Amino acid sequence: MTGPAPKPRVALFVTCLVDLFRPRVGFAAVKLLEEAGCTVEVPEGQSCCGQPAYNSGDRETAKRVARTAIEAFEGYDWVVAPSGSCAAMVAKDYPELFRDDPAWLPRAEALAGRTREIVSFLTDVLGVERVAATLETTATYHDSCSGLRSLGVKAQPRRLLASVDGLTLTEMTDPEVCCGFGGTFCVKFSDISTKMVGDKTGNIAATGADLVLAGDMGCLMNMAGKLSREGRPQKARHVVEVLAGMADGPAIGEGA
Amino acid sequence: MTAHQPTSRQFKKNVTAALANENLQRAMRSTQSGFVGKRAKARDALPEFDSLRDAARDLKNHTLAHLDLYLERYETEVKASGGHVHWAETAGDARRIVLDICRAAGAKTVNKGKTMISEEIGLNAHLEENGVRAVETDLGEYIIQLRGEAPSHIIAPAVHVTVPEVDALFRKTHAHLPADRDLSELPTMLAEARAVLRQKYFEADVGVTGANMLIAETGQSVIVTNEGNGDLSQSLPRVHIVLASIEKIVPTLEDAATVLRVLARSATGQEMSVYTTFSRGPRRAEDPDGPEEYHVVLLDNGRTGMLGTEFQDMLRCIRCGACMNHCPVYQAVGGHAYGWVYPGPMGAVLTPSLIGVEEGGQLPNASTFCGRCESVCPMRIPLPKMMRHWREREFEKHLAPAASRYGLRFWGFFAARPALYRRATGLAARALAALGRGRGRFAALPLAGGWTRSRDFPTPAPKTFMQQWKER
Ligand code: SF4
Numbered sequence: 001m002t003g004p005a006p007k008p009r010v011a012l013f014v015t016c017l018v019d020l021f022r023p024r025v026g027f028a029a030v031k032l033l034e035e036a037g038c039t040v041e042v043p044e045g046q047s048c049c050g051q052p053a054y055n056s057g058d059r060e061t062a063k064r065v066a067r068t069a070i071e072a073f074e075g076y077d078w079v080v081a082p083s084g085s086c087a088a089m090v091a092k093d094y095p096e097l098f099r100d101d102p103a104w105l106p107r108a109e110a111l112a113g114r115t116r117e118i119v120s121f122l123t124d125v126l127g128v129e130r131v132a133a134t135l136e137t138t139a140t141y142h143d144s145c146s147g148l149r150s151l152g153v154k155a156q157p158r159r160l161l162a163s164v165d166g167l168t169l170t171e172m173t174d175p176e177v178c179c180g181f182g183g184t185f186c187v188k189f190s191d192i193s194t195k196m197v198g199d200k201t202g203n204i205a206a207t208g209a210d211l212v213l214a215g216d217m218g219c220l221m222n223m224a225g226k227l228s229r230e231g232r233p234q235k236a237r238h239v240v241e242v243l244a245g246m247a248d249g250p251a252i253g254e255g256a
Numbered sequence: 257m258t259a260h261q262p263t264s265r266q267f268k269k270n271v272t273a274a275l276a277n278e279n280l281q282r283a284m285r286s287t288q289s290g291f292v293g294k295r296a297k298a299r300d301a302l303p304e305f306d307s308l309r310d311a312a313r314d315l316k317n318h319t320l321a322h323l324d325l326y327l328e329r330y331e332t333e334v335k336a337s338g339g340h341v342h343w344a345e346t347a348g349d350a351r352r353i354v355l356d357i358c359r360a361a362g363a364k365t366v367n368k369g370k371t372m373i374s375e376e377i378g379l380n381a382h383l384e385e386n387g388v389r390a391v392e393t394d395l396g397e398y399i400i401q402l403r404g405e406a407p408s409h410i411i412a413p414a415v416h417v418t419v420p421e422v423d424a425l426f427r428k429t430h431a432h433l434p435a436d437r438d439l440s441e442l443p444t445m446l447a448e449a450r451a452v453l454r455q456k457y458f459e460a461d462v463g464v465t466g467a468n469m470l471i472a473e474t475g476q477s478v479i480v481t482n483e484g485n486g487d488l489s490q491s492l493p494r495v496h497i498v499l500a501s502i503e504k505i506v507p508t509l510e511d512a513a514t515v516l517r518v519l520a521r522s523a524t525g526q527e528m529s530v531y532t533t534f535s536r537g538p539r540r541a542e543d544p545d546g547p548e549e550y551h552v553v554l555l556d557n558g559r560t561g562m563l564g565t566e567f568q569d570m571l572r573c574i575r576c577g578a579c580m581n582h583c584p585v586y587q588a589v590g591g592h593a594y595g596w597v598y599p600g601p602m603g604a605v606l607t608p609s610l611i612g613v614e615e616g617g618q619l620p621n622a623s624t625f626c627g628r629c630e631s632v633c634p635m636r637i638p639l640p641k642m643m644r645h646w647r648e649r650e651f652e653k654h655l656a657p658a659a660s661r662y663g664l665r666f667w668g669f670f671a672a673r674p675a676l677y678r679r680a681t682g683l684a685a686r687a688l689a690a691l692g693r694g695r696g697r698f699a700a701l702p703l704a705g706g707w708t709r710s711r712d713f714p715t716p717a718p719k720t721f722m723q724q725w726k727e728r
Contacts, residue, residue: 014721014722016681018721019681019720019721019722020681020682020685020716020717020720021685021714021716021717022717023717023719023720023721023724026721026725027721027724042722042725044674044675045674046674047670047671047672047673047674047677047678048671048677050668050671052664052667053664053667053668054644055625055644055647056647056651056656056660056664057644057646057647057648057649057650057651057652057656058648058651058661058664058665058668059648059651060668061664061665061667061668062668064668064671064672065668065671065672067672068671068672068673068674072674096641145624145625145626145627145628146625146627149626149627149628149630149631150627176628177584177626177628178584178624178626178628180584180624181624182623182624182625182626183624184660185622185623185624186624186706186707187704187706187707188621188706189268189271189585189621189622190705190706190707190709190710191268191271191272191275192271192275192585192588192589192622193624193706193710194709194710194711195275195588196584196585196588196624197710197711198710199584221713221714222711224712224714225697225707225711225712225713225714226710226711226712228697228712229699229710229711229712250696252714253696253697253712253714254696254697255696255715
């Protein structure tokens, strides 16, 4: 006799920007994971993935923060983040970060192998093909760089969005070109970043869509901030808000 | 005119100027999509393109692991064909060697095919200072020589110049031009440059070309061009000088063919460039034409210092330009902003290697790590990873600004203590949330001017996710 397969135990890696600026994205992620049959826990011991230090060349600080994350997320079947960028940091960069550290490398590699970005986790690991959400609007999807190029997230969000009732998805020109966020880049090289995000919002507006979606809060805050500064009508939301049927509250930059 | 005085240190200043330069912005807009679309088409048309990239990467890694061996073999072959090989450790050595050859040949004029090494060593200015005239024969190089500029792109040196600017330039410098002569299209411009240059081919005593590759087993050098100017520069003058850096070597003809198959597709989206020319040694008795003397100047200029370091992979670069064509930072500011010879992602890695991280350290910082460069690089060079290595070196050398160094350590202290981190970030967020109550976003924020000058900043949530999760 075989009982029902045990529910996968998933740790939600909330990520800094979701925690502080957009808690609803965390709740949307929990909802999607639970509906797909997971038991979701939010480990207390988590903070940041360490990317700000890693990308600034401060390996030691990055390692210190990464060790904290490794400890926090050990022992779960999966670790899932509503961010391609933070998920890629753990899944792709942790092994590189600890390449010369025999004590931590195996733990880093084990965590890397179990860490996923949320939308691709739903489709590629859990086999989710459609969601039960409704949203009457036209949206365009921006491919955030790390998700796209480090983790191969491209078709998955589009496939799930296609199952949202009432939603029309329209592609912008250059959806794969960076929005100019880049973590500290956007303040260190503010002029270049401004030019890049201006090109991006121009492409978003040209689609005539009402909404821009993406899988990373950094990019979304950048695009939303530019859209509102330019007085454009387009709103920005994290893709999981739409997939979870939670796109009814204020959009990014309009209130949490 | 040459790249002798780098301005990479003042990258930010260069950026401000570039963003305000309307002609530059217009020129960048008009070429941007062309390269990208053509490369994508060429890739799609060749199913084995990605496996060719693997093969190209592997053969170059093999070559770099045995670089001394292949360079020696190459030297032996060149000598056997009656040519000369000169080893130049530094840019100064290379300049001196070329000038000596020109002097020995009694040269007054040198014709040049396109070579980035010439830019790297500042050859033109050196020749001019010593009474030898250097004439660029590549259309783009010719244009920027007339403008007194350095190239802004490694394969399209005048990509920053608009068509009306070229028109005006030619009318000014080609005094014989009738006013109604149409120069509004590339072919007519090329014809005009050709007409002027044709005469110069016969006046030159020495021809200098670069090399896209050097083939160890045959002693050949390979150049690819679309205008055929390289062929004339190397076969008409009495003396031919090949100017190449040591990592241009590949073991066999077969290997050269592999690289050629990815090179033009990545660069311009062509299957092959219009001219692919092999040269080896001086003219033999039975040859109808060709130079009497054949010299190869092999430049190191810091490259052996990259071997065995985390920057070795950069030596696989075949200078196709795909990384800059796909780089949003390069596309925003153009090549001159980078302040030295090599722009874009490959320049951001190479410049600190060749002229020092103190001078070039800004460049690898000016990246969002979007990774588009690596995704198109035919040699699969992990460009973002190497830019990060430069940031690490800067950080170790204490070259990063103190505020950001201590800021990171301070932040790291909290981030490694999750409970504290949560309290600290929660407090900051709550303060900010209180400040922005009811507005949803900020139009200006103290300490965040880099963001809020051009964008609104969202108000943090009144309660963090972690708090809400606990209270649920
Ligand atoms: S780094 Fe790669 S893409 Fe850039 S020029 Fe070199 S070979 Fe081409």
